[in-house]
Amino acid sequence: MTKIATVTPDMLEDLIPLRELDQEALEALADLAEYEDHPARSVVFRANSEDPWLRYLVSGSLVLATPDGGRESLVGMGDSAMVTRPLGLEQPFPHSALAGTDVRLLRMPRERVLDLLDHHRLPQYQVDVVDAENTEDSGSQLFYQLFEDLMEDRLTLPSMPDVAVRVRQAVSDPDSGAPEVAKIIQADPVVAARLMKVANSPAFGGAQPADSVAAAVVRLGLKVTREIVTAVTVKEVFKSSSPLINQRMTELWMRSTLIAALATVLARKLKGFSPDRALLAGLLHDIGAVPLLAHAHHYPELAGNPNLLSRTLDAYRGQVGGMLLRRWNFPEEVIAVPLNAGNWERSHEEAGDLADLVIVAQLQSVAETAEASRYPLLSETPAYRRLGLDALGISDSTPVMDEAREEIAEVQRLLMGK
Structure with missing residues (x-):
């Protein structure tokens, strides 16, 4: 094309x-x-x-x-x-x-x-x-070897947690409804408890608490339940058998929950965005780093050199993330998120989308921090203009973090099971 x-x-x-x-x-x-x-x-x-x-x-x-x-x-x-x-x-x-x-x-x-x-x-x-x-330096050689492993299916990509797969399949089945979805979730007590906690949180809670998984599914709706179940289970893939790499995985997960929380808060302020879909997009924006980190111990020079590992992640995380989400059968709008998460000058003719939202969330996460100088100004990015954030009073000097800190913290607590 x-x-x-x-x-x-x-x-x-x-x-x-x-x-x-x-x-x-x-x-x-x-x-x-x-x-x-x-x-x-x-x-x-x-x-x-x-x-x-x-x-x-x-x-x-x-x-x-x-x-x-x-x-x-x-x-x-x-x-x-x-x-x-x-x-x-x-x-x-x-x-x-x-x-x-x-x-x-x-x-x-x-x-x-x-x-x-x-x-x-x-x-x-x-x-x-x-x-x-x-x-060609040793880093490039390692990049190519990692890529060859991907091409030959030697680099095993993680699987989506089973309960998330089954819920997503049930929601897409026109013959399934809330009772069928609730039954799947009830088979995993941990996921069931976390879903009920989300349903009864300030963001979704009603006049009466949801006292069963079925009630939680009804309150949230099937599509929101699908995204929430995926979000609360995806942490399972952020793991490694190597203590050093596992530390990087934990840092990656913590960072992803922050971006997810920011994306959720931004989505609530904008027309045309689903907060639950924004939450999932934020969590998955850097998912491509997971299989790369998980297999880094196969390459001693890579695992033992933090700078080289970081360059490898920067080079591959977007494309690997797109491959992984395509394998998990996510829609193109979500697949576009990891592919474009680091493309600050991303340009397209359509209205603002999830990738734009996540770009903004990432820049908001470093606003007024020592890291901010490494990134472009939010107000100068195409994503900022496409989303119309100026009209909402969100800028480099007035980040959404300032006004919604507790709301962001609550979303992070829900994702981390606290």
Whole structure:
């Protein structure tokens, strides 16, 4: 699938060999560029074939496979961090390109690029020769190995807790109702107790307390029950057999509950958002880090180097999170949350969505803290404008944390079972 791309010349100026072109040529190519999207495990092009395009990997993971069995992995991190080397400059293609995850490519007419290189090359430009094998650091090698494990199904992804799976299936079954859903939940006393606690909390409580699981399901409704059960059980996947990694898992869970609480509070202030769906989106926004952390002990250099581990998480958490939620059969709106959670400049034409809400929640979580300088100003992000937060009086200097601290703390307590 192709989409018209909004490309500026500065996005192209570091790409090989486009960096050899003058400004006029870059502007011409920016007008011709378009995005090309491919789903995970699809073939982008095959070895020894030809087509008219020069491509660059924008986001996602791509495997290049040569006919003799050689393999190389590439990872794109967005418009500002595209893979600089081109795909298709040499044709016929010397390798096949396989999408390991959902990928986005930027493409432009190859012949036009070659023509501009003939007539608009910068004077005395020296072409750099890059030896990928020699310049690739150990971190990149580990990134590629992790990706290969994912591609070959060697990196086991966690399963959604059984009670959550069964509840989600029952809610989607038109022949099931509150009694059937309540019966499933009653089989897990811990989940049943936590669901009743949520139903009787200030956010959902009625004039009379819900004194049974069935009453709690009726009060909450089937869809809200589905999201709450998923939310209170998903903590089970934030575990590792390694004490060191388990500490990171605990930190990840605590951070996720804060983002979930903030997203819930924001959703209550905005039209068109379901607080329970926002809660789930906040909890799952960083779910891709879970399988990466869980398997880090298989890579001693990774597990023993906190900085390298953090870079690995940053590189893969979004795509792995999307893969995991797709495996769990979540809707595309929720899958988009981990894929875009760190994309502060995310741009789209539709109304604000859950991914925008979670972006804002993350920036609100660091407002007026020492960490704030590492992030963009909330008011300068597209998500802030799309959600219309200015009209609600929410800004960098007036974070929602200040006015809803107790409400946020209550949501966190419910998620942590306190």
